[in-house]
Amino acid sequence: MAKILVVTHHNFSHLYYEVLELIHLPLSIDILEIRFGEIEKIDYNMLAKYDLLITSGAHLEMINENYSELSSILPIYPLHFTEADLVKGLVKAKQHGNKVMVMYFPRTEFELHKYSEMLGIEIEILNFSSLNEAEELMIQHKKKGFNVIVGTSSVCEIAEKNGIHNVFIYSKDSLKTEIIKAYQFASMKNKMTNYAMVKEAILLNVENPILLLDQKFLITSLNTPAVKLFKLRHKHELIGESLSKFLKIDIQSTDLPLEIEHPNYKIIIEPISSSATAKSYVAVISKETIRQVSKTSPTDFASKYEFTNIIHNSSEMKKVILKTKQYAVSDAPLLIIGESGTGKELIAHSIHKYSGRRLKPFLPVNCSAIPQHILESELFGYEEGAFTGAKKGGKPGYFELAQKGTIFLDEIGEMPIEIQAKLLRVVQEKEVIRLGGNKIIPLDVRVITATNRDLKELIKENLFREDLYYRINVLQIQVPSLRKRQDDIPIILRHLLIKYGLDKTKVDFLIESVKNSLNTYQWYGNIRELENFAQRFCALNSIADDETYILKIFYDVLGEFTSTNLNENNESIKSPPITIDLEENPNIEEYEKNKILNALIQNQGNKHTTAEQLGISRTTLWRKMKQYNISKII
Structure with missing residues (x-):
């Protein structure tokens, strides 16, 4: 059983207890309640009985900066809040005012200003390095009309003292996820053997990125160069991840040492424990290869x-994927055709990953x-010297x-027709000559292209070469729009809502309630537009618990999309009115009644204008008014 110590502010220990009731894992958690600046109260002698220490925010900063020796006694797992947590906090904060402060330490940065217009609030992001500075910033901004703040426990305590409304930045869902991750990390630490040798391996190879692996090639630890290489906020982001999945490599042999040629790196994996029951490995990434890639790699x-x-779930997409897998094993040029937002690049990635070239480079290039x-x-x-500004040595x-x-x-x-001639030669002859050069370079490259335009029409307009069209169109995949695979809309939306932080229970209720209404909207932007819808809905729905209110937000947001709809030719069109199944959603009747009533009041009782605004006929409006007895009110 994993034993974990949680160090947190006394005002928020109850949140941990609530989350622990939702987690059924073989772990024991003790909670130590201390204020910021009281880290010295931790009894180092008691730490030996724990596998892990969990903390966050100001406590974490204090430990990292002034009590680093603590981490040498016990591994520290830092809790990270997400952008979704911040957005939920902003929605809650809006209930107390439209001028909101967000305060956290400088090491965490999010682009939150994009939510100002969406939520109709003014957001001021404040960084601080001490609690005195935090309090000064709060008081200054309170004088400017900022009367609510989103922050960590210490921030909320200061705000409370100064009469400022406060919203705790962590949600119950994210806290649950982080505790489960911490448990997995603690369990993995217990399974590791020869831990002293592991630490020594890291110390001896501090210049090279190092990954420590268990017997299943799951990452158990990594050093600072690896954190920098992979641009991580903290090394614990990779703990428990599969090396094969993370680096997109295929480890098929355990006859070590093993040398793997990754497109970006050379990786050498060696055993560091000879135990038959609990092997451990170290993966060393070649420094020279990294330096070379950093100079030449555009992506x-x-x-x-x-x-x-x-x-997907539709028969249309099942046919497409089956056909695509058959084409993936070929090296012939392939053209993917589909509207914008249908996932053409996702198809291209999948083809490469399924092909015999999967361990070699995949280079996506957007010609526009x-x-x-x-x-x-x-x-x-x-x-070199091909044109003014050309790099020394060429490229x-x-x-x-x-x-x-x-x-x-x-x-x-979108490729200029002048460049198409040279592309034709490269695809046809499988060789390239650099600009300003005379050396022929043989190529062994699979060419996949994609477009959302009618290339045959472009050929008629002399905007696309006919010979190039036939050269790249040996194999062809047509990706259907969402309008042609409506069975996929609910499951894609479900995935996106969960991705952007909506509680699974709410998601299941919503999808079941509105699945018929989803297909009344055309989704000309396809999956990209559906994702925009999910993001907007989640931002507005963060604190809604009432089912009627959840449905109200859904239809309001869907109505916003309907009013700004563009077809596949980017022409503004009027979509058919959204259909609401009242038998499927009995609790939506009150919402529909209020929507009609508000529209009538807004239009001063004008039935013609109201019907147009609601997207229904006047006959339907009269029928609805009679159904809800609205005529007696107006």
């Missing part, structure tokens, strides 16, 4: 997605995102960087 060379990431005057040199590379192009792997040319229809 991450590994594919990020696979077919399991494509959420790169300025036309540099697109040619970026694709095909250049030699390899994307095709060279994708050698032995796959290049994905997205929005191929």
Whole structure:
């Protein structure tokens, strides 16, 4: 059984107790309540009986800066709040005023100003390095009309003392997730053998990124260079992750030492424990390879997605994926056709991950995102002196960087016709000549292209070469729009709502209640628009518990999307009115009645204007008014 010590503020220990009742794991947790600045009250002698210490916010900062020796006695697991937690906090704070302070230590940064317009509030993000500074900032901003703050426990205590409304930054859901992660980390630490050797391996290789692995190649620890290489906020973000999954590599052999050629790194895995029952490994990443990639790589060379990431249930998508898997084993050029937002890049990633080239580079290039005057040199590379500003020694192009792997040319229809001629030669001859050079470089690259435009129409308009079209269109995948696979909309929306922090119970209720209404909207922006909808809904629905209110927010947000709808040609259109199934949603009747009543009041009883605003006929409006006895009110 894992034993964990939680160090937290006394005002919020009750939240831990509430979460512990929801977690059924073999762990023992003791809670130590102390204020900020009282870390010295921790009895170091008692720490030996624990596997892990959990803390956060100001307590964590104090330990890291002034009591670093504590971490040498007991591993510390830092609790991190998420952007979703902050958004939920902003929604709660809005109940107390429209000028909101958000306060946390400088080491954590989020772009929250984008939510100002969405939530209709003014947000001031305040960083502090001491509690005295925090209090001064609060008092200053209180004088400016800021009367509510979102922050950690210490921040909330100071706000309480100064008569400022406060919202605790951590949610029960995120706290539950973090405690489960901490348990997994503590359990993994208990299973590790030869721990002294592990620590020594890290100390002896401080210059190289190091990953420590258990017998299943799950990451148990990593050093500071690895944290910097992978741009992590804290090393615990990777604890428990599979090395194969994280680095997109395939470890098929345990005959170690094992050397793996990753697209970005060279990784050497060696055993550090000879125990037959509990092996441990160390993965050392080649420093020279990292330096070379950092100079030449325009992007991450590994594919990020696979077919399991494509959420679907419709027969249409099942057919597409089956066909795509068959095409994935081929090296022939492939063209993906689909509207914007249908997931063409996700398909391309999955093809590469399923192919025999999966361990080699995958290079996605958006042809419309790169300025036309540099697109040619970026694709095909250049030699020194090829043009003014050319780098000394030249530069390899994307095709060279994708050698032995796959290049994905997205929005191929936007490529200037002057560059298409050179692309034709590269695809046809499987070789490239750098700009300003005379050396022929053989290529072994799978070419996948994608477009949301009608290439045949572009050919008629002399905007796309016909010979290139037939060269890249050997294999073809057409990705259906959401309108043509409506069975997928509920399950995709469910995934997105959970992704953006909505409680699973609320998600299940909502999807079951509105699944018929979802298909009345056309979703011309496809999955991208559906994701926008999910984000907006979650931002507004963070604290809603009443089912009627949840449904009200849903139909309000869906109504906003309907009123600003664009079709596939980016033309403004009027969508059909949203259909609400009252038998499916009996508690929505009161909401519908209030919506009609408010519209009538807003339009001073004008039935014609009200019907237009609601997107229904006047006959339907009269019928609804009679059904809800509204005529007696107006």
